[in-house]
Amino acid sequence: MTRVLVFSGTAEGRSISNMLHTGGVDVCVRVATEYGAATGGYAEGLVPEIGSCGGVEGICEKIVRESIGIVVDATHPYATKVSSHIREACSITGAECIRITRDGREPVGDDVVVVGSVAEAVEYLKGTTGRVLAATGSNDIDLYTSIPDYRERVVARVLSIPSSVLRCAEYGFEGRNLICGQGPFSEEANYATLRDIGARYLVTKDSGTVGGFDDKVRAARRAGATVVLVRRPEDPGITYDEAVAVLCGRFGIEPPASPVETGAARRSVTVVGIGVGRDGMTVRASRRVAGCDLLIGAPRMLESVEVGGRATLDEYRAEEVVSFLDSHPEYVSAAVLMSGDVGFYSGAKRLLERIDRDRYDVHVECGISSVVHLCSKLETSWQDAHLVSAHGKDCNLVGACRTHPKVFSLMTGDESVRSMCRSFIDHGLGDVTVSVGCDLGYPEERIHTGSPEEILGMPSFGPLCVSLITNPSPDTRCPLGIPDEEFIRGDAPMTKSEVRTLSVAKLKLSPDSVVYDVGAGTGSVSVEMALAVPLGTVYAVEREDVAADLIEENKRKFGTPNVTVVRGLAPEAMADLPAPTHAFIGGSAGNLRQIVECILAKNPDARIVINSVTMETMAETARVISELGLVEEEISCINVSKSRKLGGYHLMTAQNPVYIAVVRGR
Numbered sequence: 001m002t003r004v005l006v007f008s009g010t011a012e013g014r015s016i017s018n019m020l021h022t023g024g025v026d027v028c029v030r031v032a033t034e035y036g037a038a039t040g041g042y043a044e045g046l047v048p049e050i051g052s053c054g055g056v057e058g059i060c061e062k063i064v065r066e067s068i069g070i071v072v073d074a075t076h077p078y079a080t081k082v083s084s085h086i087r088e089a090c091s092i093t094g095a096e097c098i099r100i101t102r103d104g105r106e107p108v109g110d111d112v113v114v115v116g117s118v119a120e121a122v123e124y125l126k127g128t129t130g131r132v133l134a135a136t137g138s139n140d141i142d143l144y145t146s147i148p149d150y151r152e153r154v155v156a157r158v159l160s161i162p163s164s165v166l167r168c169a170e171y172g173f174e175g176r177n178l179i180c181g182q183g184p185f186s187e188e189a190n191y192a193t194l195r196d197i198g199a200r201y202l203v204t205k206d207s208g209t210v211g212g213f214d215d216k217v218r219a220a221r222r223a224g225a226t227v228v229l230v231r232r233p234e235d236p237g238i239t240y241d242e243a244v245a246v247l248c249g250r251f252g253i254e255p256p257a258s259p260v261e262t263g264a265a266r267r268s269v270t271v272v273g274i275g276v277g278r279d280g281m282t283v284r285a286s287r288r289v290a291g292c293d294l295l296i297g298a299p300r301m302l303e304s305v306e307v308g309g310r311a312t313l314d315e316y317r318a319e320e321v322v323s324f325l326d327s328h329p330e331y332v333s334a335a336v337l338m339s340g341d342v343g344f345y346s347g348a349k350r351l352l353e354r355i356d357r358d359r360y361d362v363h364v365e366c367g368i369s370s371v372v373h374l375c376s377k378l379e380t381s382w383q384d385a386h387l388v389s390a391h392g393k394d395c396n397l398v399g400a401c402r403t404h405p406k407v408f409s410l411m412t413g414d415e416s417v418r419s420m421c422r423s424f425i426d427h428g429l430g431d432v433t434v435s436v437g438c439d440l441g442y443p444e445e446r447i448h449t450g451s452p453e454e455i456l457g458m459p460s461f462g463p464l465c466v467s468l469i470t471n472p473s474p475d476t477r478c479p480l481g482i483p484d485e486e487f488i489r490g491d492a493p494m495t496k497s498e499v500r501t502l503s504v505a506k507l508k509l510s511p512d513s514v515v516y517d518v519g520a521g522t523g524s525v526s527v528e529m530a531l532a533v534p535l536g537t538v539y540a541v542e543r544e545d546v547a548a549d550l551i552e553e554n555k556r557k558f559g560t561p562n563v564t565v566v567r568g569l570a571p572e573a574m575a576d577l578p579a580p581t582h583a584f585i586g587g588s589a590g591n592l593r594q595i596v597e598c599i600l601a602k603n604p605d606a607r608i609v610i611n612s613v614t615m616e617t618m619a620e621t622a623r624v625i626s627e628l629g630l631v632e633e634e635i636s637c638i639n640v641s642k643s644r645k646l647g648g649y650h651l652m653t654a655q656n657p658v659y660i661a662v663v664r665g666r
Contacts, residue, residue: 002069002250005030005062005095007086008048011311011330012100012240013074014293018043019244023253028066032075032082033161052082059089070250072243073099077207080233098246099237102207111220112227118143121203121228125153130200133157133193135216136230137205138164142171151177155197182312184212186324189314190219203228214327268292268333269325269360271351273342273367277441278304280373285365289335294328296321297337305337318351325360341369345389345410370466371408374437377447378468382408385468390416396562398427399534401469403476411436413463420467421452427559435468436461479531480504487524488554492547494522495586495611498640499658504528506609506634506662507582511535516580518570518595519587523551523563529584530560537562539577543569543589571598579603585610588617593624596663600628604665612659621661633662 003026006017013029020027021043029048042048053059062068073086083099090097115121118140125132125147131154134144138158144150156173158164160180168178179193184207194202202220206229207213220227238246248255270288274281274297281289281304289295289305296313311331315321321336342348342364355362375382388400391410397420400407411417417436424432435449438461448458480501487494495503504525509515512535517526520540530538540563542548548567555563566573571594579602588595592610599606612618625632637659641652 002026003028003067004070004072004247005066005068006072007031007075007082009033010074010076012102013072014042015240015330015332016072016074016100016243016247017046019253019255020247020251021046023248023251025251025253028068033163056085056088056092059085060093063089063093063095068093068095070096070098070247072247073097073237077102077205077232098243100240100243101237102240111225112217112229114229114231116231118203118230121230122146124228125201125203128201131155131198132201132203133197133199133225135202135204138167141168141173144173145171155179155199157181157193181314182307182310184311184313184328185215186212186313186315186320187215187219187222188317188320190216191222194219194223194225199223199225201226201228203230205230206232212328267325267329267331267360268363269355270333270335270363270365271338271342271348272335272365273338273340273346273348273369274301274304275367275441276340276370276373277439277445280368280441281305282365282367285367288363288365289337292333292335294331294334295337296324296334298339301337301339316347318347318354321351322354322356326356338367341367341372344369344371344387345391370410370437370440371468373440374408374435374447374466374468377437377440378435378449380406380468390420394537396534397469398423398429398559398561399531401429401432401471401474402427402559403474403534405471405474407469407471409467409469411461411465411467413465414461417461417465417467418456421455423561424452427556427561429471429559431472433470433472435470436465437467438462438465440464440466480528482524482528482558484524487522487527488550488557489522490546490550492522492544492550493587494524496640496655499611499638499660500525500528502636502638503584503609503611503660504532506636506660507584507607509533509536509582513581514578515539516541516574516577516583516599518574518583518585519589520551520565521547521586523547523554523565525584525586526551526563527554527558527560530555530563531558533562536581537564539564539566539574539580541566541568541570541573543567543573571595574598577602580606582606583608588620592617592620593628596624596628596630600665606665608663610661610663612661613656618659621659625661625663628665630663631666633664635659635661 004020005028006013007030008014008017009031017027017029031048031050032052053062071086071090073083075082087097113124115124118136122143134154134156141156144154147153151172155177156168157179158168160182202225204216217227244255272285272289294311295302296315298316299314302312313324325334338346338348371382385406385408386400386404387408388395389410390397391412397409430452434452434455438446481497484497509532511533513533514536515529515538517538517540520526520542523540526538526540540551548565551565580599583599583606610621612621637657639657641654643650644653
């Protein structure tokens with residue numbers, strides 16, 4: 001059988017080599033550098049040789065010595081010197097040469113300047129001002145030194161290998177003028193780099209979609225930077241798909257089942273929880289990662305694994321990850337690295353919902369979560385902990401810790417820990433015990449335990465922290481039916497306990513409901529609703545400042561920081577509030593219709609309870625229900641009498657009857 005020599009170092013070369021090797025063809029793979037060999041992704045038993053073969057003479061010698069019949073040139077489109085040597089050697093020896101080319105297309109627009117070489121790009125830049133991102137590699141980096149003030153103007157982005165870094169340093173590119181990394185880079189990563197350095201120009205070569213060229217152009221346009229494009233040299237050859245067809249036909253093998261070869265076969269995506277720290281990954285997850293040719297994740301995730309020269313993508317958003325995978329079929333197996341465990345407040349859920357299972361084989365590998373790690377260090381169980389997250393989101397930790405003996409929470413950083421402790425003190429939870437875990441799994445791991453006041457007196461906790469809060473006496477009572485006398489009252493009107501309990505029950509609240517309390521008075525209804533929606537928010541709308549002040553006092557007394565006091569007259573005061581899921585109207589100041597219209601404009605499905613004490617208000621409620629065509633679920637009249645002692649007797653004293661109307665928009 002004819003022996004094949006593949007000059008690789010690209011995704012196309014790797015894929016062609018694997019296809020031939022798997023098909024039983026005697027194939028030899030050659031890459032120029034150790035970096036190319038370390039990139040990985042080659043089939044088992046296929047070990048690339050390193051080195052350029054020594055020009056035309058060396059390539060000829062190898063072809064003759066090893067009886068090579070076909071030479072596949074899958075080197076980079078701009079590796080013109082190597083390609084020239086390969087063609088000449090094949091011509092001399094009579095070996096068949098198959099050159100694989102990439103599709104190239106020059107973007108059109110006033111923001112693109114096309115030049116013939118890096119030298120021409122430098123000449124163009126000499127007549128401009130503004131910072132430059134030079135993404136043309138290290139081989140031509142010396143040319144940029146002829147630009148006036150190049151150390152101030154030019155930032156080079158090159159491969160993160162010693163030879164590239166040393167060459168750049170030799171010509172004055174180091175520190176803030178040097179960025180090292182492994183492409184292809186996503187649009188967002190390119191955009192962030194351009195914005196970070198304030199680049200007005202991006203110098204790049206047309207590496208095709210495989211090399212991330214389209215992402216670079218889109219990023220430059222978003223950042224308002226001009227693309228200086230070094231035109232691709234003339235490169236006669238055939239496309240990747242054509243090369244696959246030729247080789248499969250020549251050797252009688254089936255095209256491999258991979259999207260990069262057929263456009264329809266399946267690839268694999270492994271979603272990996274890296275656990276805590278740098279050594280928290282399970283053995284099985286590590287094996288999965290080791291077998292992938294593309295690693296995706298935020299910088300901290302990528303730093304936690306051995307990249308080994310493989311392609312990486314600095315990205316964590318599900319939509320961007322899937323978009324990159326779909327548009328880069330040259331990567332057969334990808335690992336998406338997630339912090340901690342994939343099932344604990346992880347981006348894995350959103351990602352898994354968006355991956356097309358008809359195109360990808362999906363695997364999920366769990367990690368060791370921070371709750372497991374912290375509780376093991378504290379020698380306590382986590383099975384009885386209430387799990388929440390205050391990482392980059394609002395979280396009613398006071399409500400959670402008031403009603404649970406043990407609460408674990410992810411935190412955003414130092415200030416979130418301090419804000420939590422201040423809130424505990426303000427809302428009567430100063431006796432809880434707080435344990436804060438910092439940099440878990442890293443050498444600098446620290447765990448601090450104390451009261452909220454003691455935690456506030458400790459030094460910085462850093463950006464990577466979690467907390468475990470224990471409450472020796474949690475309030476596990478039903479939140480409804482707080483006695484009237486427990487509220488701080490003043491002269492503001494207050495919905496009585498029995499009416500309040502029934503009204504809140506009629507709302508049918510969920511733990512995460514968003515509720516308006518219009519005409520909130522002392523805030524008694526707001527407080528009871530807030531206790532019933534620990535994951536939600538209650539907006540207490542009150543026009544009287546004295547009453548609004550009382551709501552703030554009751555909010556602190558009953559530990560309901562999820563009550564937001566909105567001062568002003570409804571409906572104007574409600575204009576900027578988020579859409580409600582429910583609303584309670586206890587007072588309308590004659591604006592009932594406008595209030596209901598405002599609520600339904602934000603959410604036509606909102607469930608509304610309207611209380612009326614006077615006949616006039618009840619008549620107005622009936623009129624609004626009719627005129628707005630509301631869905632009337634029920635109207636009840638509640639009459640409450642409470643006993644009072646007179647000597648040795650009990651007399652029943654009647655309260656005013658209250659009408660309770662339950663309506664929806666549709």
